[in-house]
Amino acid sequence: LPIVVLLLRCTLRSSAVQQTSGSTHHPQRAWLSSQVPLCGHHTPKHRTGLYGPFTHPQQTLGSSRGPLSLPLFTQRVALSQGPNTSTAKIRLRTRLVVTLLFGGGLLGTWWYVRNEKQQNHRMQRIEQLKKVALGQGDFSLLDHRGHRRTKRDFLGSWVLLYFGFTHCPDICPDELDKISAVVSALDKDPSLPAVQPLFVTVDPERDDVPALERYVKDFHPRLIGLTGTPEEVKVAGKDYRVYASPGPKDEDGDYIVDHTILIYLVNPDGLFLDYYNRMKDDVQIAESVRNHMKSYIKLPE
Amino acid sequence: MSAPNSNQRKACWGARDELWKCLDDNQDNASSCEQFQKEYEASCPAQWVKHFTKRRDFLKYKEKMQTEGFEPADGPKESQS
Numbered sequence: 001l002p003i004v005v006l007l008l009r010c011t012l013r014s015s016a017v018q019q020t021s022g023s024t025h026h027p028q029r030a031w032l033s034s035q036v037p038l039c040g041h042h043t044p045k046h047r048t049g050l051y052g053p054f055t056h057p058q059q060t061l062g063s064s065r066g067p068l069s070l071p072l073f074t075q076r077v078a079l080s081q082g083p084n085t086s087t088a089k090i091r092l093r094t095r096l097v098v099t100l101l102f103g104g105g106l107l108g109t110w111w112y113v114r115n116e117k118q119q120n121h122r123m124q125r126i127e128q129l130k131k132v133a134l135g136q137g138d139f140s141l142l143d144h145r146g147h148r149r150t151k152r153d154f155l156g157s158w159v160l161l162y163f164g165f166t167h168c169p170d171i172c173p174d175e176l177d178k179i180s181a182v183v184s185a186l187d188k189d190p191s192l193p194a195v196q197p198l199f200v201t202v203d204p205e206r207d208d209v210p211a212l213e214r215y216v217k218d219f220h221p222r223l224i225g226l227t228g229t230p231e232e233v234k235v236a237g238k239d240y241r242v243y244a245s246p247g248p249k250d251e252d253g254d255y256i257v258d259h260t261i262l263i264y265l266v267n268p269d270g271l272f273l274d275y276y277n278r279m280k281d282d283v284q285i286a287e288s289v290r291n292h293m294k295s296y297i298k299l300p301e
Numbered sequence: 302m303s304a305p306n307s308n309q310r311k312a313c314w315g316a317r318d319e320l321w322k323c324l325d326d327n328q329d330n331a332s333s334c335e336q337f338q339k340e341y342e343a344s345c346p347a348q349w350v351k352h353f354t355k356r357r358d359f360l361k362y363k364e365k366m367q368t369e370g371f372e373p374a375d376g377p378k379e380s381q382s
Contacts, residue, residue: 166304169349173310211304218307254348 122291126273134272135161135264139236141200144212144225151270157196158293159266163242165203165257166215171278173218179263180220181282182289192293193268200226202244202259204233240264240272265289267296305346313345317353329361 138151160179164172179197186195197220201207204227207215212225227233237244244259263285265274273292276285305313320341323334331338342350 167346167348169352170310170314173307206304214306215304250347250351252347254346256348256352 119295122295126292126295129273129275130271132272134240135266135270137235137239139200139226139232139239141226141228141232141236142209144209144216144227146209149224149226154196154198154266155270156268158193158268158289159196159198159264160289161198161200161240161264161266162262163200163202163237163240163244163259164261165201165259166207166211167203167254167256169256171261175261175263175278176219176223178282178285180223182286183220183222185282185286186289189290192290194222195289197223198226199223200236201233202237202242203246203257204228204230205246265292267292309344313341313349316341316344321357324357 135151140148140150143149160182162172162175162179164175166172176197176199183195183197186192199212199216199219201212207225207227209227212227216223216225226236228236242260242262244257247256247258249255261278263276264272265276265288267273274288276288280288316337320334320337323337324331327333345353
């Protein structure tokens with residue numbers, strides 16, 4: 001920063017030197033010009049200390065706004081006559097332009113650094129979640145058309161995974177609507193790969209293939225429902241540390257399953273990258289998925 | 302008994318919202334909202350009725366905590382030996 005300040009003073013000083021027609025006829029002015037300049041070139045006769053006595057760099061940086069330079073500036077304006085008022089105006093404009101450029105440069109730097117920091121945070125989060133290493137295992141389930149699907153079948157696609165059950169009163173439909181909205185939003189961008197939404201049941205007792213088929217058609221057309229035997233479903237759930245606990249049955253055998261309400265993002269290599277809870281809306285999730293896609297580097301074969 | 306489809310879900314949520322609006326307007330006086338109550342119970346599976354009732358109780362409780370504050374519990378009492 002001090003180096004920049006020195007450069008600034010040099011540019012301003014040299015422009016001032018060029019523009020001042022000045023003869024040092026006033027004693028005060030003479031005193032000013034006797035200040036030792038910090039820049040290379042100057043004419044001994046027309047040495048003008050722009051900022052007068054050496055002040056703290058921060059204060060001189062204020063240029064036309066600095067408290068110390070302003071009285072000096074107005075003094076000089078009062079002292080100068082005729083042609084010198086226009087040079088004073090030019091000097092002011094130069095100073096303003098340089099200040100704005102410098103300010104712009106600062107702002108640009110700040111913005112760039114901020115973006116780098118955000119990127120760093122994102123990478124750190126991905127590293128942490130990779131350590132958690134959810135979804136490392138394999139699952140083997142039946143989709144809502146009765147075809148057997150394993151985790152391998154979904155490698156090569158980005159997956160948004162949600163665990164729920166069809167008898168769910170409000171949360172599962174809400175979350176699936178949200179996922180549908182996210183997928184539709186991302187579909188609109190042709191530069192992004194298609195996302196595969198998956199719905200795995202935590203209630204295999206009731207959610208068989210026909211039940212799932214009836215359920216998934218109310219959501220995004222690409223949504224695949226997955227079910228299986230209680231064992232198979234348990235393996236899939238355990239892989240993602242999904243908590244599921246069927247509640248007490250009532251008179252007509254109906255019950256509600258208490259379960260983890262999270263949407264999991266899995267990348268084309270089958271790695272769990274991120275999760276989204278109820279607080280995240282579809283816009284935020286779409287933005288997050290987009291960022292993950294952009295920073296995705298394919299693992300070597 | 303198969304799960305409600307999208308239309309049935311929406312009908313149930315609508316009936317529930319009508320009932321809750323009535324209760325809000327009548328300071329939770331259940332007797333003024335009997336018609337809505339009947340409608341609600343007819344549109345929703347029994348489990349969902351229980352679930353939403355519990356949810357409303359929780360929301361009311363939460364509101365009470367936020368507006369009126371609460372007394373922290375005393376902690377476990379000394380056991381009588």
